Amino acid sequence: MQVQMKAKAKKLAPRPRKKPAASKPAKSGRNGLSSPYGYRTVEMEWMNKHPEKLRPYAGEYVVVEGTRVVAHSPDAAEAIRTAKQRGVVIPFILFLEKPDPNVIRIGL
Amino acid sequence: MSAAVIYDHSSSYSVDELSGKSFPGLEFRVSLPGATDRVIDINAYLDTGAELSIFDGALIVPRLGIDLMAGPEVRLNAATGFTISARIHRLLLAHAQLGRFTLDAAISTVPIRRNLIGRDFFQHLQIGFREFHHTFLVTEAP
Secondary structure, eight states: OEEESSSOOOOSSOOOOOOOOOOOOOOSOSTTOOOTTOTTHHHHHHHHHOGGGTGGGTTSEEEEETTEEEEEESSHHHHHHHHHHTTOSSOBEEEOOOOOTTOOOOOO | OEEEOOOSEEEEOEEOTTTOOEEOEEEEEEEETTEEEEEEEEEEEEOTTOSSOEEOHHHHHHHHTOOGGGSOEEEEEOTTSOEEEEEEEEEEEEETTTEEEEEEEEEESSOOSOOEEOHHHHTTEEEEEEGGGTEEEEEEOO
């Protein structure tokens, strides 16, 4: 099967389809709405550019807001509680796996 | 047979913060349908090997206030052969560009290290992987 990126495939008959959900750009603001391009673009770009800021928290859950880690803990619930106490409304939380060059990831 | 696809969105792979490895992933705002006052932002790997989307119960349960054990039980079986227990709950996933999706997703009863977006989600969106360029393309499923 050849996949081309230019021409649209011809449709033989119109198919009923659901109207796609409206995708509105995120508003600027605090607590998760910090970029017009996505909910967490600021956080993702900062994490990609500054992994050294995250290395101290390897093996823990971290809550990231803007360009800083606002909470961290081996326990996710505790990290979320701490973040809420510090004013975070919508926590962006992720687990930082300890890097191991002998580990290959295969999904779950 | 040939086919042509027009993709509406493209995205670079996410980068694992500590290992530096990149992977196809998306960030979502997760909530319960009808209860969007309690939300959490998570990132997840796109996994075509997962029949269902799977989320870490340690993240989801405390924040969304889910009665985890009230959902139907499923057993998640990995390629390595090990199995873990999870419970099915209906979740609302929102993405800033792609829209909102309701999934009957698996929530793990033990901590897992990665949230996975599975083939249940791929029923809504068609995805093309450009592994060599570490990008992927997304459009509405036909």
